[in-house]
Amino acid sequence: MIEVNQLTKKFGRKKVLDGVSFTANKGEITCLIGINGVGKTTTLKAIMGLTSFSKGSILIDGQKINKNMYEKVAFIPDAITMLPQMTIKQAMQFMQDFYQNWNQERATELLTFFKLDEKSRISELSKGNTAKINLLMGLAIDVDYILMDEPFSGIDIFSREQIADVFASHLIEDRGVIITTHEINDIEHLIDKVILLDNGIVLKEFNTEQMRQEEGKSVVDVMREVYQG
Amino acid sequence: MKSYVKLVNFEVNRFIKIYVSLLIITLLSQFIGVIVISTGLMKRAHEVMFEQNLSEKAYLHQFGGFDFTHISSTPWFIGPIALCIAALIFYSFLIWYRDWFGKNTFAYRLLMLPTARISLYFSKATAILVLIFGLLAFQMILLPLENALFESLIQENFLQTSMDVSSILQSNGILGIIIPPYFSDFLISYGIGIMFVFVLFTSILFERSFRLKGIVLGILYFIAAVLLYLSPLFIIGNETMPVLYPEEIFAIFLVLGIFIIGVSIIIGNWLISKRVLV
Secondary structure (H helix, E strand, C coil): CEEEEEEEEEECCEEEEEEEEEEECCCCEEEEECCCCCCHHHHHHHHCCCCCCCEEEEEECCECCCHHHHHCEEEECCCCCCCCCCEHHHHHHHHHHHCCCECHHHHHHHHHHCCCCCCCEHHHCCHHHHHHHHHHHHHCECCCEEEEECCCCCCCHHHHHHHHHHHCCCCCCCCEEEEECCCHHHCHHHCCEEEEEECCEEEEEEEHHHHHHHHCCCHHHHHHHHHHC | CHHHHHHHHHHHHHHHHHHHHHHHHHHHHHHHHHHHHHHHHHHHHHHHHHHCCCCHHHHHHHHCCECCHHHHCCHHHHHHHHHHHHHHHHHHHHHHHCCCCCCCCHHHHHHCCCCCCHHHHHHHHHHHHHHHHHHHHHHHHHHHHHHHHHHHHCCHHHECCCCCHHHHHHHCHHHHHHCCCCHHHHHHHHHHHHHHHHHHHHHHHHHHHHHHHHHHHHHHHHHHHHHHHHHHHHHHCCCCCCCCCHHHHHHHHHHHHHHHHHHHHHHHHHHHHHHCCC
16 A cells, blocks of 8 residues: 655745645555646655655555665656667666566567557657557556556547556556546546645545445546535 | 666666767877878978988987877877867766756656666766776777887887887876876876766756755855865965875875765765655
């Protein structure tokens, strides 16, 4: 389980996160939702130890983030994290060289699924294919948790569908996923838990299935209620 | 350790094309320089002998012969060395900033590798040092070859002295700093170089961790390190202080250098592990 407790982060005098707390379990998809600048990406970066925070704590299966955690948690940011001059094959080789639990079989499976050519250079990829490669680099590591930052941002409908298909596949099941997205419609039916953020605080946290059954509301309905009054 | 070695290999490979280009430029420039200058010297000598109606013996008596110092002080020779030094100083910055800037943020990947982050710091420093010592070794290989070529192009009578590598190094001030002929000088030159790399890397990490404030902190750290290293000079220059033997002065600089490198690594480790931002 990923436990975020009272996470507080300041940029200068401005509090970007102000006591954010939530948990994300293995086998569940947890979605962080909020308008731009509410601290979604900062939360993911803090979990991965890519930014410091002023107060609070983050535990992954009861342990603080350390070098060994990167074999347990993968972060898929919305920017490509490989060198532009690399081919996809070289990028996969790089990952294989450094990650003990890199799963080449799964990488090849994803490559075929996304219809990508391993000889293509990273710099030549379209935005949609870049997002797919990002996903591949994260999913092909045998990790327990995956953090995804806006995986659908700025990509075409067909690429979005392909990525959404991955969410519903065996590639995700049993893993804990924390995702930030604006394109909620693509994966609403797959999300287990939603955390609505605003101005660095958690406005509302709910289980999607429970919300649908007990109150008959979709995620978008709740978002409208919370953000538009 | 395994990751560190892989990272060093990776970092060196990222610069290898430019590096090989620098080696080729050095080789071509210095060899062309040897040919152009040697033939020019001989041509000029014959012209002077013809114009002034001098015999070889009279010319040599009046103007003297030629040796490799006629080559080693020319832009043909020093130019590519200066270019290599400038390129490596520039790359000492770029080796960090290239991972942060641009459309593809490779810093994410590097910082999320399942290895201690200090390995990144050490691997980048090692890569720079490997590149520096590689250039040095290359120059050491070129020198006797260039000297042999020079001696083959100059008529035997006009050859003032046949120089070995050591005497070439001692005869040229700049070359003597880059490739010190004595081990103690080598330790001083390259000890300062290694210290510079670590202090610079820690200053860059201050900037990468605290951005605008980090620029000020980085510059202050750099200045503090330089002042601390040079502080014995203020004491030595003070007439009220006891006179120190050269060995004692050397030991003071050595200890200070090790101390500054150690502090830079400790602060660098803290910054890259706890504070650095992507």
